[in-house]
Every structure is written in structure tokens, then in C-alpha cells.
Amino acid sequence: MFWDVTQLPLTPDGQTPIRVLTIAGTDSGGGAGIQADSRTFAMCGVHACVAVAAVTVQNTVGVSAFHEIPPEIVAGQVRAVVTDIGIGAAKTGMLASTEIIESVASVCNELGIGRDRRIPLLVDPVSASMHGDPLLHESALDALRTTLIPMATIVTPNLDEVSLLTGIDVVDDATARTAAEALHAMGAQYALVKGGHLRTSTSSTDILFDGSEFLEFTSPRIHTSNDHGGGDTLGSAIVSALAHGWTVPDAVAFGKEWVTKSLAASYDLGAGHGPVSPLWRLHDAEDA
Ligand SMILES: Nc1ncnc2c1ncn2[C@@H]1O[C@H](COP(=O)(O)OP(=O)(O)O)[C@@H](O)[C@H]1O
Numbered sequence: 001m002f003w004d005v006t007q008l009p010l011t012p013d014g015q016t017p018i019r020v021l022t023i024a025g026t027d028s029g030g031g032a033g034i035q036a037d038s039r040t041f042a043m044c045g046v047h048a049c050v051a052v053a054a055v056t057v058q059n060t061v062g063v064s065a066f067h068e069i070p071p072e073i074v075a076g077q078v079r080a081v082v083t084d085i086g087i088g089a090a091k092t093g094m095l096a097s098t099e100i101i102e103s104v105a106s107v108c109n110e111l112g113i114g115r116d117r118r119i120p121l122l123v124d125p126v127s128a129s130m131h132g133d134p135l136l137h138e139s140a141l142d143a144l145r146t147t148l149i150p151m152a153t154i155v156t157p158n159l160d161e162v163s164l165l166t167g168i169d170v171v172d173d174a175t176a177r178t179a180a181e182a183l184h185a186m187g188a189q190y191a192l193v194k195g196g197h198l199r200t201s202t203s204s205t206d207i208l209f210d211g212s213e214f215l216e217f218t219s220p221r222i223h224t225s226n227d228h229g230g231g232d233t234l235g236s237a238i239v240s241a242l243a244h245g246w247t248v249p250d251a252v253a254f255g256k257e258w259v260t261k262s263l264a265a266s267y268d269l270g271a272g273h274g275p276v277s278p279l280w281r282l283h284d285a286e287d288a
């Protein structure tokens with residue numbers, strides 16, 4: 001099924017738009033992490049606040065190094081923007097270490113960010129780049145499982161992250177559902193198991209589970225190797241919709257359509273994997 005959802009409403013010029021926050025790593029190549037989030041947030045018409053958790057040395061062929069921001073500086077960025085600017089929803093991406101994860105969980109708790117709180121939280125448990133380069137210390141997986149995922153309104157792992165977090169290798173619909181149950185059991189309100197890495201399929205299906213019902217979001221598979229930043233683009237579109245007060249299933253439907261269009265608009269860059277691109281939204285605006 002392909003979901004036909006209306007675009008998010010845009011704020012008239014000169015009026016303050018809805019604000020969102022991403023807590024994640026930077027990508028010097030501009031394809032993933034905070035750069036991907038910021039592109040989608042801008043194209044969704046929301047104002048993006050940013051808490052940098054790590055700086056990666058990255059291009060289209062891989063990540064050669066990263067630098068972690070001190071945990072209190074990460075939390076300080078979150079506190080500074082939430083108490084002044086105010087946000088409608090937040091997302092986490094690359095957090096690198098146990099110390100940063102714990103610091104982010106603590107400041108989110110302090111500020112009312114998380115499941116059953118005022119501000120919804122999407123947790124993308126980023127653990128490695130698409131090239132297989134690590135973005136999270138292995139020792140920090142436990143902190144994700146026991147500290148951050150239980151605070152998530154929605155957790156959005158790809159299949160590699162599902163395997164690391166739950167030990168389940170997803171190979172089909174049945175194993176994807178079992179994995180979604182395991183992630184929900186860790187305490188997330190909703191678990192979204194992303195199926196982009198099941199490359200045998202002619203479609204790409206993400207499975208959403210809320211503890212009682214499974215919803216499937218399917219799109220045709222786009223044949224491209226320029227899929228860098230796909231997970232971030234999906235997550236930031238979901239967060240933009242959540243900030244507008246949409247329900248989680250509606251926000252996921254919107255995000256799925258958004259990332260599919262962005263995969264179709266992806267482009268070659270450098271010698272490796274190019275980025276998915278939400279710039280199609282500019283052409284939509286031209287056509288309107
Ligand atoms: N080739 C593709 N065609 C269509 N959708 C895709 C494709 N690759 C990934 N997706 C979708 O993009 C989103 C990101 O998925 P995935 O690649 O699994 O995560 P990540 O980018 O975090 O590794 C999901 O909604 C997934 O279904």
C-alpha cells in the first residue's frame with residue numbers, strides 16, 4: 001500500500017514556525033546525520049534546533065574518525081534551546097557513547113521530552129554508517145536498550161541495528177514482527193522496524209508496532225545506491241509531523257512518503273554513495 005498524505009501545513013512568511021530538535025552527529029559530506037535532518041526539516045517548513053553530540057570525519061565513501069562532544073555540552077545545547085525557543089518534538093541520532101546517551105536521557109527527562117511526556121521523542125539508534133564504520137561504541141548498546149529506548153515515543157532501527165539490539169536477524173515479515181515486539185518490550189511506545197536493507201524484495205516495507213497492532217508501510221523499491229541519509233530523512237519527516245500534533249501512524253505514513261520521494265530524487269556525489277534528497281519539495285513548490 002502507498003499512503004497518500006497531504007503535506008504538512010506551511011507557516012506564512014514572517015510568522016514563527018513549529019520548532020523541532022535533533023540531537024545527533026554531523027556529517028562533513030552533507031549526506032546524513034544533522035545535515036540530512038536539517039535539509040528535511042527546512043523542506044518540511046519547521047525551524048530546526050540542533051544539539052551536536054559528535055563530529056564525524058565523513059564523505060561518500062566512509063567515516064574515518066569522529067570526535068565526541070562532552071556530555072554536559074550536549075545536554076547544555078538541549079536545555080538552552082528547549083527553555084528559550086521551545087520545541088514540538090525531538091529526535092536522537094548518533095550519540096556515540098554511554099556517557100552521552102545517559103546525559104541526553106537525563107536532560108530529556110528534566111525537560112519533559114519522551115513517551116507519555118509533553119514533547120514526543122523519536123530515537124534512531126544509529127550504530128554504524130551504511131559503509132559499516134562504527135558510530136557507537138559497542139559498550140553503549142546497553143545504555144540504548146535500558147536508558148533511551150524506554151523513553152522513546154518511537155524507536156526506528158534499521159535491520160543491522162535490530163540485530164545488534166535484539167539479536168534477531170530479520171529475513172522476512174514474520175521475523176520483522178518478532179523484532180518489533182522485542183523492541184516494544186524494551187519500553188518504546190512504538191517500534192518501527194525499517195526494511196530498507198532487505199534488498200531481495202521488490203518493495204520496501206517498514207513495520208510499526210504499538211504493543212497490540214502491526215501496521216505496514218510499503219513503497220516500491222527505488223533502484224539506487226544513493227541512499228545515504230535515508231534513515232535520518234525518514235526520522236526527521238516523522239518528527240516534523242509529530243511536532244504538528246499528528247498521531248504516530250499518520251506521521252510514519254508521511255515520513256514514508258517523504259523518504260520514498262527523496263530516494264527517487266537522490267543524486268550521485270563523490271566516489272561513493274550519494275545522498276537521498278528532499279529538494280524535490282522545491283520543484284513541487286515551483287509547480288504549485
Ligand atoms: N531502495 C529503497 N527503495 C525504497 N525505499 C527504501 C529503499 N531503501 C530504504 N528505503 C526506505 O528508507 C527508509 C530508511 O530505511 P533503511 O535503509 O532501512 O534505514 P537506514 O537508512 O537507517 O539504514 C525506510 O523507510 C525504508 O523502507
Ligand SMILES: Cc1ncc(COP(=O)(O)O)c(N)n1
Nearest residue numbers: 025026032033129130228229
Ligand atoms: C553523523 C551520522 N549520522 C548517521 C549516519 C547514518 O547514515 P547512513 O546509514 O546513511 O550512513 C551517518 N553516516 N553519520
